Amino acid sequence: MSLRGKVVLGDFFHAPTYGAIDVLAEALVSIDEAGRIDGVYEHGHAAFKDIESRAQSEGRLLALGKGRCVLPGFVDLHVHAPQYPQLGQALDAPLEVWLEKYTFPLEARYADTEFAKKSYALLVADLLAAGTTTALYFATVHLEATKILADLCLAGGQRALVGKVVMDHPDTCPSYYRDAGADAALADTRALIEYIQAHPGNAEGRVLPAITPRFVPSCTDAALEGLGAIARETGCHVQTHCSESDWAHGHVLERMGKSDTATLDGYGLLARRSVLAHANFMSEDDFDLMVQSGASIAHCALSNAYFAGAVFPLKRALEKGVRVGLGTDVSGGPTHSMFEATRMTLHAARMLEAGVDSRKPASERGVPGSAIDFATAFHLATAGGGNALELPVGTFEVGMNFDAMVVNVDSPHGTIRAIGDITPEELLQKIVYSASRPNIADVYVGGDRVAGAGS
Ligand code: GUN
Ligand code: FE
Numbered sequence: 001m002s003l004r005g006k007v008v009l010g011d012f013f014h015a016p017t018y019g020a021i022d023v024l025a026e027a028l029v030s031i032d033e034a035g036r037i038d039g040v041y042e043h044g045h046a047a048f049k050d051i052e053s054r055a056q057s058e059g060r061l062l063a064l065g066k067g068r069c070v071l072p073g074f075v076d077l078h079v080h081a082p083q084y085p086q087l088g089q090a091l092d093a094p095l096e097v098w099l100e101k102y103t104f105p106l107e108a109r110y111a112d113t114e115f116a117k118k119s120y121a122l123l124v125a126d127l128l129a130a131g132t133t134t135a136l137y138f139a140t141v142h143l144e145a146t147k148i149l150a151d152l153c154l155a156g157g158q159r160a161l162v163g164k165v166v167m168d169h170p171d172t173c174p175s176y177y178r179d180a181g182a183d184a185a186l187a188d189t190r191a192l193i194e195y196i197q198a199h200p201g202n203a204e205g206r207v208l209p210a211i212t213p214r215f216v217p218s219c220t221d222a223a224l225e226g227l228g229a230i231a232r233e234t235g236c237h238v239q240t241h242c243s244e245s246d247w248a249h250g251h252v253l254e255r256m257g258k259s260d261t262a263t264l265d266g267y268g269l270l271a272r273r274s275v276l277a278h279a280n281f282m283s284e285d286d287f288d289l290m291v292q293s294g295a296s297i298a299h300c301a302l303s304n305a306y307f308a309g310a311v312f313p314l315k316r317a318l319e320k321g322v323r324v325g326l327g328t329d330v331s332g333g334p335t336h337s338m339f340e341a342t343r344m345t346l347h348a349a350r351m352l353e354a355g356v357d358s359r360k361p362a363s364e365r366g367v368p369g370s371a372i373d374f375a376t377a378f379h380l381a382t383a384g385g386g387n388a389l390e391l392p393v394g395t396f397e398v399g400m401n402f403d404a405m406v407v408n409v410d411s412p413h414g415t416i417r418a419i420g421d422i423t424p425e426e427l428l429q430k431i432v433y434s435a436s437r438p439n440i441a442d443v444y445v446g447g448d449r450v451a452g453a454g455s
Helices: 048-057 081-086 093-110 113-129 142-157 182-197 223-234 247-255 260-266 284-293 300-309 313-319 338-354 373-390 426-434
Strands: 007-014 024-030 039-040 061-063 068-072 076-079 132-138 159-163 207-212 237-242 276-277 297-300 323-326 405-406 440-445 448-451
Touching: 007 048, 024 048, 024 247, 024 426, 039 048, 039 448, 048 061, 068 373, 068 426, 076 081, 076 276, 076 323, 076 338, 076 373, 081 093, 081 113, 081 132, 093 113, 093 247, 113 132, 113 142, 113 440, 113 448, 132 142, 132 207, 132 237, 132 373, 132 440, 142 159, 142 182, 142 207, 142 223, 159 182, 159 237, 159 300, 182 207, 182 223, 207 223, 207 284, 223 426, 237 260, 247 260, 260 276, 260 284, 284 313, 297 313, 297 373, 313 323, 313 338, 323 373, 338 426, 373 426
Parallel strands: 007 061, 007 068, 076 132, 132 159, 159 207, 207 237, 237 276, 276 297, 297 323
Antiparallel strands: 007 024, 024 039, 068 405, 405 440, 440 448
């Protein structure tokens, strides 16, 4: 089913600016033949009645009715697609051990394209059903399996950015799982860009390539330099990990004599279309570099609880003007649900504010001013992610793609319970804190229905 050329009547919730939500109650949103929003009419709008009755008489009106709320689809800024088989396990080790012991052996299995097809198909379907309409994916070093991930995103209708992982450093990457060398890594990166851009099923550009150095420790200087040159030449998105843990941050400081952020900047990998995952250990200079370059942070609160050793200073980053969105970091984070990532973002900021060690007096326990509200978290999971990727998604404004989910508040199998009188703002808060997959009735990307539990 497609909503292209149709008009939707319903309650729309979005958060175009950080810290505030906007409720469009019983509004009309019209969608053009390209799947983009070409009109938003609030209930009292002068043209409302005309547009509603014309769409109705032409059979182009979808009236959602009570108990249905339309939210922008989620933008997950950090997913390791190949790690889906180990989701919800293997979280008993620090990052550098987890990579060697569990993750590199699993990722190496994607040399087998049949395994890749099975695993990636399940992931794309599950993410869509969970309301993730846009995902920024790390794949593996393998070109063929990475092409398969792009194919499956296109087949499933998911908006996605897909990167072949570059990891060529012989000191940090095992011999059984690394690029043959910097030149091979760069050639495969170029080949993936060409494959995705010329893909016959990708005329609308729903899938884009991403330049993907795994992180500075896994890349040789030659690979970083070459990827920076490809980024400058092509203008493609860049994704990598940045200052995630004490170990990762310290490794780069020791090798490069400067931080991850400064290192990436030096190689031309810090630009408006760069998304840095984690960025937990940032100096004021690092944040300044982020602001100057316009690069964004994928805040991964779920996996930070396991690997970071600290809480990301989200409020400090936002107040500095750094662009931020959210990521699940599958499988460093133990769920693919962006609802869960949004909640963990709220919990982590709250705990940073209050502090964690009860033996300390309350006045010395936390970092005052760190908490955020649900409106900010909802903004980051939707509009913030779209803004980070510079894609027209994440809000219900004219010109945006109709990437959305219909939440059935009353689903008996769902986990939202709205009892008694409740304002629209309170209802959205409940959705953010308690919705789960059975509540997601329909998921649309570019106006096309791509998933959903049904009503
Ligand atoms: N740093 C380098 N690789 C990874 C990865 O796969 N996951 C996380 N969380 N951090 C990393
Ligand atoms: Fe990661």
